[in-house]
Amino acid sequence: MRRMTARPANAHQARLLRLLRDGGPNSRAQLGDQVDLSRSKLAVEVDRLLETGLVVADGLAASRGGRRSHNIRLAPGLRFLGVDIGATSIDVAVTNAELEILGHINQPMDVREGPVAVFEQVLSMAAKLKASGLAEGFDGAGIGVPGPVRFPEGVPVAPPIMPGWDGFPVREALSQELGCPVMVDNDVNLMAMGEQHAGVARSVGDFLCVKIGTGIGCGIVVGGEVYRGTTGSAGDIGHILAVPDGRPCACGNRGCLEAYFSGAALARDATEAAQQGLSAELASRLEAGGGLSAVDVAAAAAAGDATALDLIREGGNRTGQVIAGLVSFFNPGLVVIGGGVTGLGHTLLAAIRTQVYRQSLPLATGNLPIVLCELGPTAGVIGGARLISDHLFSPA
Template sequence: MRRMTARPANAHQARLLRLLRDGGPNSRAQLGDQIDLSRSKLAVEVDRLLETDLVVADGLAASRGGRRSHNVRLNPGLRFLGVDIGATSVDVAVTNAELEILGHLNQPMDVREGPVAVFEQVLSMAAKLRASGLAEGFDGAGIGVPGPVRFPEGVPVAPPIMPGWDGFPVREALSQELGCPVMVDNDVNLMAMGERHAGVARSVGDFLCVKIGTGIGCGIVAGGDVHRGVTGSAGDIGHIQAVPDGRPCACGNRGCLEAHFSGAALARDAVEAAQQGLSEELASRLAANGTLTAVDVAAAAAAGDATALDLIREGGNRVGQVIAGLVSFFNPGLVVIGGGVTGLGHNLLAAIRTQVYRQSLPLATGNLPIVLGELGPTAGVIGAARLISDHVFSPA
């Protein structure tokens, strides 16, 4: 099962691999247009890449007015594994070297069951994907966890919502099992990388990616790189105070953003509203299912339920207020809203936009798009694959 994937020998080769990854199959001549190298040097480096099995020849390109150029592409047999561990579910996907998803599995699972149980699950899902013929082995795996990570070592640190994971050597353990390089990161950072690679943030250098799911977090991309902070907890905005003396939060404080708006908070507020008889729509759904989720609120709002709309609007205002502050501070070129609650759609977005455009200075908001992520649940696994491919496609 162990595969010794070759690694680029120098920065030029790394650059070429990334061009092929992001642009797909390409002719040698086109590569020359995108890289600052003489034709002769380029030919040498491409030939060397062909000698490893990272890159393979791929026929002739169409003529551009003269002799046809030889196509090259990344080895179509390369496989990356993208893993996204959420608070309540696990996503595992297999991609090719161009980071296209070949297979994707999702499994509900509580992260609090601990690293051993979750690992078993992840490995069995990976085995399933392999058994279905999508991969013989993996050339690298990226994995996201819902908490802070000491990035260089790939180890979660003091993760509030995943007790038992503190200090667990995720990177090393998974690398052992899979026999390939592994990189670990916070799930929100991976979502940001995913949207940057293939989503709304394509090639944006400075942006924020707010993920609102069970909890709330924010991926920070500055100068094209993810900013992780000194202890890996950057972007942990769930416990910023949104409401002075507001609702009590699990962290011990009051008024945290997460306590006022998140998947969990929204469900709680919806149940309360239903029980208080404020909304027939929500009450009937509560009676039917015994519980409510963000999906129910979204459906009720879509059906015109005023209470549901109010809940969404108020939540959007809270998040929007915090984001307004972050926009003033960070001055991003784009804000992406993602995570489980994106089903709330335009109502949520409208409330956020209102707050941000009202509270932040015109210079910061003048040309600032605030949009929903476009990759949905695949953002995380694509980001994970991207993370490990950046690693594998860099000089050893």
């Protein structure tokens, strides 16, 4: 199959493509209800889109009391690739043009092995998805990496946990390999876009999406658009001061949030607690697995282990304190908590909520939902697909 070559010629076409992406197949008449164009104009634009092959006719719609209308849908052969490179694993998924996941693979991989090794892995995962018959090729790909990105160029800049990636032309390299347009963004921003598209943030204009994984980051959405900051490092809240003169952090400072709570910090604290004999549950898990991770803590907490619960609660308190500050500053309409430690679930959420509701002013918290991420590991890949589709579905 020929890959997507055409692009919408004007803002109207772009608008229509996005409506079809977000609302699925639609009749001309239904589209007309949403876009405020004259029938003739709409017909012309739809015809042009049909010509380009971006959309196709798709049978007849149900009658609304008169003549049945012909449905229009995005070309069913379009395929987007969503790639979410985490610190310790990689998610790759194929979606159709409506951003529905057709296939999803996850594989462990340490991002510190460097861009070349990681890309090899990503490409082999993409090939696997292709081989399973889900796609004959990709029309675009959206990639998330766990660090700041100079967005227009798609290049990581000074990523603390990704040595060897600084300045690597991710966008260009991957675009070459995959033979399709590629956009690169921070993994947290992708998660935010995913939740915005298909998750809890669907109808919210301004929200924060806090991702607690190996590190801690925060996606910022302003007026429906991801805000990336002047140098692309907006949302990097892991190194906000949580405890004055506190623990040393890998970044060289003391008392950073990440030094107290993150996948890494939690694993370390749990190991320590186990070794000190504070928790039989954790100790047995340490012995069994040879090490502890956030997942073990979550399991121990689920089993009712007091030490694990304390660890989670304390971390949640610190995180909540920082989030409370952000809520005062940013006054979002929603806060989403996600990332690898969502397994910690409601214990964590309760601790965060307590802090935020206690510390921020009533005007900011009065109607502020703080909720867990809805999509889990698929948020990132859906966000990736969304990122590239937003790019492709805009006027050339």
